[in-house]
Amino acid sequence: MNVSFSALHRVAQTACVTLGLVASATATAQASETRAVPGRGASPTQTSPSAPDATAVKVIRIAYAVAQNSHYGAGVDAFGRELAELTNNRFRVEHVPAGKAGGELEILNKVKSGELEMGNTSTGPLGNIVPEAKLFDLPFLFSDYAHARRTLDGKIGQSILELFPKYGLIGLAWSENGFRHITNNRRAVIYPADLASLKLRTMENSVHMEALRTLKAQPTPLAFPKLFDALKRGELDGQENPLPVILASKFSETQRFLSLTQHFYSPCVLTVSPALWATLNEQDRYAFKMAARAAVRAQRDRVNADEFSALTALRASGMQINTFVDTNAFRSALRPAYERMLPGLNPKIIEEIRTFR
Ligand code: EAX
Numbered sequence: 001m002n003v004s005f006s007a008l009h010r011v012a013q014t015a016c017v018t019l020g021l022v023a024s025a026t027a028t029a030q031a032s033e034t035r036a037v038p039g040r041g042a043s044p045t046q047t048s049p050s051a052p053d054a055t056a057v058k059v060i061r062i063a064y065a066v067a068q069n070s071h072y073g074a075g076v077d078a079f080g081r082e083l084a085e086l087t088n089n090r091f092r093v094e095h096v097p098a099g100k101a102g103g104e105l106e107i108l109n110k111v112k113s114g115e116l117e118m119g120n121t122s123t124g125p126l127g128n129i130v131p132e133a134k135l136f137d138l139p140f141l142f143s144d145y146a147h148a149r150r151t152l153d154g155k156i157g158q159s160i161l162e163l164f165p166k167y168g169l170i171g172l173a174w175s176e177n178g179f180r181h182i183t184n185n186r187r188a189v190i191y192p193a194d195l196a197s198l199k200l201r202t203m204e205n206s207v208h209m210e211a212l213r214t215l216k217a218q219p220t221p222l223a224f225p226k227l228f229d230a231l232k233r234g235e236l237d238g239q240e241n242p243l244p245v246i247l248a249s250k251f252s253e254t255q256r257f258l259s260l261t262q263h264f265y266s267p268c269v270l271t272v273s274p275a276l277w278a279t280l281n282e283q284d285r286y287a288f289k290m291a292a293r294a295a296v297r298a299q300r301d302r303v304n305a306d307e308f309s310a311l312t313a314l315r316a317s318g319m320q321i322n323t324f325v326d327t328n329a330f331r332s333a334l335r336p337a338y339e340r341m342l343p344g345l346n347p348k349i350i351e352e353i354r355t356f357r
Contacts (some may be wrong), residue, residue: 060276061094062118063101063110065224070248071306072120072268073097075175075299079120079270083291087284103223105204112168114275120295122177122266124203124224130167132160133269134342137207139334140327141353142265149176149300151356152267156349161269170272172292175299177242177266178307182259183251184238188322189259192216192333201227201239208264210341211334231255242266243314244306252317259322263330270295 062079064072073095080093101107101116105125110116112129127134135141136157142148151157152174164171182189184198195217202208202219212219222230230236231254238255245251246258270292280288315321339345 056090058091059094060091060117061096061101062120062270063096063107063116064120065099065104065107065122066097066245067248068095068097070097071176071178071244071299071302072248074302075120075268075270075295078298079291079295082294083287086287086290091284091287099223099225103204103225105223108169108271111271111273114273117273117276119271120175120268120299121271122203122268124205124208124266126269127205127207129169130160130164130171132163134205134207135160135345135349135353136267137205137264138338138341138350139211139263140331141350143354145176145179145300145303147356148265148267151353154356156353156356164271165274168274170274170277172270172272172289173296175268175270175292175296176303177268178244178303179262180240180242180264180266181246182238182240182261182263183246183255183257183319185234185254185256186237188257188320189261190322190324191326192329194259198237201230201236207341211263211337214334214337214340215330228254240264242303243310244303247306247310247313250317252314252319256318256320257322258314258319259325261325261330262327263334268299 060080060083062076064076066072076093076095076097083091083093096116101110103125104119104121105128107116107119107121108125108129111119123133123136127137136152142151157174161171161174182195182200184200186198187194189195192215195212195215197216197218199218199220200212201222202212204221204223209219209221220236222236227239228249228251231239231251238257239251240261240263241249241251246255272288277285311321311323338347338350
């Protein structure tokens with residue numbers, strides 16, 4: 001792979017913003033009342049600005065892999081509310097949760113082809129489409145949530161979003177899945193050696209797989225919707241995911257040990273199909289971007305809340321939680337292997353991320 005990171009040094013162009021749009025977005029009517037009825041034309045009153053033409057209400061389906069009662073659902077709820085408000089209900093968001101549209105790679109490909117309007121996915125399989133995004137999948141790249149969020153929201157994150165169109169996707173904003181931890185049915189993971197020969201499900205992500213191979217685990221890529229049953233059937237020793245996913249997906253029913261390894265930070269991205277984007281005028285594009293901001297806030301808020309409550313809940317449902325992990329040993333084992341995980345990586349960008357304020 002020959003990835004160029006030169007784009008990372010460009011300062012992101014900010015979207016053209018008109019304040020008038022926000023000021024005019026005061027409608028509160030329910031979009032469902034104005035849903036198009038096939039075969040019926042709009043009445044004249046429906047064409048006024050405060051009561052949009054019923055036939056013009058556009059449904060935006062947003063697909064994600066996790067249950068609706070999760071940080072993903074919270075993000076999509078907020079997106080829908082904000083978009084409806086900013087566009088006077090001309091758009092109505094529908095959730096397509098729980099892998100109903102397939103795993104995350106499938107979702108991204110459907111957004112790319114226009115089969116789906118939008119996706120809310122982790123970056124797990126994103127690097128298969130936008131190679132530069134693999135940067136954020138490197139282990140121990142971010143020191144904490146604040147560091148990850150400001151990097152993604154700042155010029156480094158924005159410059160990668162700007163590359164999406166070249167790969168046939170629109171990236172609206174980076175959202176959040178969370179710091180990933182290992183669960184398994186064999187043992188508590190305290191030291192890197194505890195991972196030896198564990199068959200761990202990973203996302204379809206070459207950086208993650210190489211990192212786990214470095215630790216002598218057996219990475220086994222699998223789409224998320226197949227994971228719960230594979231764990232239940234005992235086909236894997238374990239998996240790794242952030243606390244909000246472990247909680248929402250009830251992994252405590254199939255996994256005994258949870259070790260707080262926080263080895264990868266898992267960003268999410270809100271993607272839009274280029275086919276839909278091409279139909280939007282500047283004001284509507286601005287509304288989508290503002291709705292994405294609201295979604296990111298809500299999704300991160302839910303991650304915060306889940307991080308706070310998860311350990312008590314998971315312990316109560318029978319998981320053995322290991323809070324002591326020799327993180328320094330994991331970091332020292334993985335950082336020197338960055339170049340193998342991401343060939344062509346420019347070390348300068350790592351330094352820039354590490355010191356990004
Ligand atoms: O995006 O596949 C995964 O493990 C992801 O973390 C999950 O689907 C949430």
